[in-house]
Amino acid sequence: MLSPLIFFKCLAEDTRLKSLLLISLHKELCVCDLQSALQLSQPKVSRHLADLRKCNLLSDERRGKWVYYRLHPELPAWAQEVIATAARHNSEFLADCQQQLTACSSCES
Amino acid sequence: MLSPLIFFKCLAEDTRLKSLLLISLHKELCVCDLQSALQLSQPKVSRHLADLRKCNLLSDERRGKWVYYRLHPELPAWAQEVIATAARHNSEFLADCQQQLTACSSCES
DNA sequence: TTCATATATATGATATTTCGCATGTGAAAG
DNA sequence: CTTTCACATGCGAAATATCATATATATGAA
Numbered sequence A, B: 001m002l003s004p005l006i007f008f009k010c011l012a013e014d015t016r017l018k019s020l021l022l023i024s025l026h027k028e029l030c031v032c033d034l035q036s037a038l039q040l041s042q043p044k045v046s047r048h049l050a051d052l053r054k055c056n057l058l059s060d061e062r063r064g065k066w067v068y069y070r071l072h073p074e075l076p077a078w079a080q081e082v083i084a085t086a087a088r089h090n091s092e093f094l095a096d097c098q099q100q101l102t103a104c105s106s107c108e109s
Numbered sequence C: 001t002t003c004a005t006a007t008a009t010a011t012g013a014t015a016t017t018t019c020g021c022a023t024g025t026g027a028a029a030g
Numbered sequence D: 001c002t003t004t005c006a007c008a009t010g011c012g013a014a015a016t017a018t019c020a021t022a023t024a025t026a027t028g029a030a
Helices: A004-010 A014-026 A031-038 A042-054 A077-088 A091-102 B004-010 B014-026 B031-038 B042-054 B077-088 B091-102
Strands: A058-063 A066-071 B058-063 B066-071
Touching: A004 B014, A014 A031, A014 A042, A014 A066, A014 A077, A014 A091, A014 B004, A031 A042, A031 A066, A031 A091, A042 A058, A042 A066, A077 B077, B014 B031, B014 B042, B014 B066, B014 B077, B014 B091, B031 B042, B031 B066, B031 B091, B042 B058, B042 B066
Parallel strands: none
Antiparallel strands: A058 A066, B058 B066
C-alpha cells in the first residue's frame, strides 16, 4: 500500500521527478540514458533511482550490463494517473532532457 | 506558470497535503476547520497554508474574523486533476481528519 | 478604548535531505 | 582471472525544511 505522502515526496525533487516523467513517457530507460538526459553524475542518478525503487515506484531489470527502470507494474492506478497527467502537461519542464535523450546514441529502448 | 517541481514539493509534507486534499473535497475551509481536523497548533497550520498561498495553490478570502482557503481559481487544470485524483483515492489517508472535521461544530462551509 | 478571537509571522533550534567523493559489486570481454 | 564497463552504496559535509515558542495584526464586541 502506497501512502500518498511518500508518493509525493518521491516527486518533490528535480532528478527524481524528471526521471519518473521521462520513464513514464519512454516505457523504460537505463541509468545511462537518464544520466545523459539529465546531465548528472552517475552516483546522483543512481541514488535517486534507488529511492524510487525502494518506495516501489519503479522496478528494475538487469539485461546484460545495463539496468532498465520502468514504472512498477503494481503501482496503484491513481499514482499512474498522476504521473501520466504530469508528464503530458509539462513538456516544457522536460524539453531539455528529452533533447539530450534523443541525442544519446549509446543505448536504445 | 506553475512549475511541476514546486507543485509537488507543496504536496510533499503531511500537513500541506492533508490541507489541500481536504480543501479540494470541501470547496473551502477556514484555518480553524483545518486546525481541528488535523489536531495541530494554529501557527503550524497557518505557516503551511501560507506556503501554499505563496505558491499559488490556494487563495484566501477574509470574511469577518475567519479566513477561508480554497484551491486557487487559476490553478492549472493538470494540477487540479492531480489533487482531485489523489483526494478521491486516498480516503483512508484522510479518514481521521475527516471525522474531526465533521465533529467541528464551530464553522460551517 | 479595551478585550477576546482568529490568523499571521519572526526567530533560533532541530531534523531531514541532498550532495560529492570514494569505494564496492556484478556481468561480460579478453 | 584480470580488466573494463555499468551501476550501487557508504559516509561525512552542506543545504533545506520543519518545529515550537513568542509576538504581531486584524476584526468585532463590550
